[in-house]
Amino acid sequence: MRMSKGVEWALHTLLNLHMAGGGPVGNGQLAAMHGLSATYLNKQLQLLVKAELLTSIPGAHGGFRLARGLERITLLDVVQAIEGDVRLFHCAEIRCCGRAGEIEPQPTEACPVKAAMVRAEDAWRQALAAQTLAEIQAELDRRPAIARAVHTALN
Amino acid sequence: MRMSKGVEWALHTLLNLHMAGGGPVGNGQLAAMHGLSATYLNKQLQLLVKAELLTSIPGAHGGFRLARGLERITLLDVVQAIEGDVRLFHCAEIRCCGRAGEIEPQPTEACPVKAAMVRAEDAWRQALAAQTLAEIQAELDRRPAIARAVHTALN
DNA sequence: GGCTTACTACTCGGATACTGCTTGTCCGAGTTCAGGGGG
DNA sequence: CCCCCTGAACTCGGACAAGCAGTATCCGAGTAGTAAGCC
Numbered sequence: 456m457r458m459s460k461g462v463e464w465a466l467h468t469l470l471n472l473h474m475a476g477g478g479p480v481g482n483g484q485l486a487a488m489h490g491l492s493a494t495y496l497n498k499q500l501q502l503l504v505k506a507e508l509l510t511s512i513p514g515a516h517g518g519f520r521l522a523r524g525l526e527r528i529t530l531l532d533v534v535q536a537i538e539g540d541v542r543l544f545h546c547a548e549i550r551c552c553g554r555a556g557e558i559e560p561q562p563t564e565a566c567p568v569k570a571a572m573v574r575a576e577d578a579w580r581q582a583l584a585a586q587t588l589a590e591i592q593a594e595l596d597r598r599p600a601i602a603r604a605v606h607t608a609l610n
Numbered sequence: 611m612r613m614s615k616g617v618e619w620a621l622h623t624l625l626n627l628h629m630a631g632g633g634p635v636g637n638g639q640l641a642a643m644h645g646l647s648a649t650y651l652n653k654q655l656q657l658l659v660k661a662e663l664l665t666s667i668p669g670a671h672g673g674f675r676l677a678r679g680l681e682r683i684t685l686l687d688v689v690q691a692i693e694g695d696v697r698l699f700h701c702a703e704i705r706c707c708g709r710a711g712e713i714e715p716q717p718t719e720a721c722p723v724k725a726a727m728v729r730a731e732d733a734w735r736q737a738l739a740a741q742t743l744a745e746i747q748a749e750l751d752r753r754p755a756i757a758r759a760v761h762t763a764l765n
Numbered sequence: 766g767g768c769t770t771a772c773t774a775c776t777c778g779g780a781t782a783c784t785g786c787t788t789g790t791c792c793g794a795g796t797t798c799a800g801g802g803g804g
Numbered sequence: 805c806c807c808c809c810t811g812a813a814c815t816c817g818g819a820c821a822a823g824c825a826g827t828a829t830c831c832g833a834g835t836a837g838t839a840a841g842c843c
Contacts, residue, residue, distance in 0.1 A: 671815085
């Protein structure tokens with residue numbers, strides 16, 4: 456039960472794209488920014504494109520660009536784009552198998568175990584959806600020197 | 611990012627042990643209850659023993675027994691026992707690698723990305739810790755016939 | 766000199782191997798119970 | 805009749821394979837810029 460490291464890569468890369476200023480930035484530069492594998496980062500960025508968080512510009516001087524402002528991108532958007540299905544607990548309905556299935560073959564009500572786990576996961580998802588990348592960027596902006604350095608490094 | 615199915619197995623088995631009445635129940639019977647692989651279920655139950663949620667009685671007529679009442683077992687206890695480390699997001703501190711590392715080699719403050727993800731996970735863990743198995747059992751007790759059937763099946 | 770055209774370099778995008786964890790299985794150590802033999 | 809001993813059956817416990825998702829990599833398709841050639 457470990458989240459893919461692609462999520463961390465995607466989050467930092469989205470922030471870097473914002474600090475870059477809006478112009479398209481190539482995959483190679485974005486990877487070099489954090490010493491990542493360029494080809495694998497590309498895979499993650501393609502997922503972000505598919506989720507319509509990024510737009511890709513092919514050809515020379517192409518690259519990736521934010522599809523919308525950071526204030527319109529939540530943590531849940533990023534996690535969902537990279538991980539796909541964000542459900543942690545998958546109920547296999549084992550309560551209807553084996554001897555328990557003989558007792559109650561057709562589940563008349565929802566599984567209480569599943570319901571409890573879903574409640575907890577909803578709290579997680581709501582917390583993810585409540586935080587936008589703009590808020591994280593605001594934290595980074597408390598040290599403007601870094602933001603400026605990133606900007607020059609990517610331009 | 612999928613939770614081990616051992617969590618579902620453990621939750622249902624703990625509830626079954628409660629309905630069994632307190633006497634030790636063998637691993638084979640517990641597995642047959644839901645048509646599970648007995649040997650693999652045993653692996654999960656050993657984790658619960660190590661977490662002190664269950665006690666094991668060796669020898670003939672032995673088995674597993676709840677170490678404490680359901681009202682003192684939370685969902686977080688079970689998830690933590692099976693999954694071990696319950697942190698979903700592992701920050702690799704990539705902000706200090708590559709060219710970004712040249713800008714800020716020594717992180718003076720906590721990583722805002724990590725902090726945001728941890729906040730969301732804390733909401734999840736709190737929601738897990740807030741729900742006990744006794745509350746789930748209360749839902750099941752709304753149909754006493756099933757609880758009785760499980761009791762007789764395990765005795 | 767200006768326009769067309771072919772070439773090159775660079776980009777994204779999907780198809781292809783490798784690794785580690787989850788899942789599943791097996792066999793051994795230990796304990797309890799039952800039955801038989803002896804006192 | 806009671807006690808002891810031996811055996812067997814059953815249990816847990818850890819060590820040993822198979823499958824699959826995550827990880828990493830490579831190569832092809834496409835586009836923009838550039839430079840040369842032609843009008």
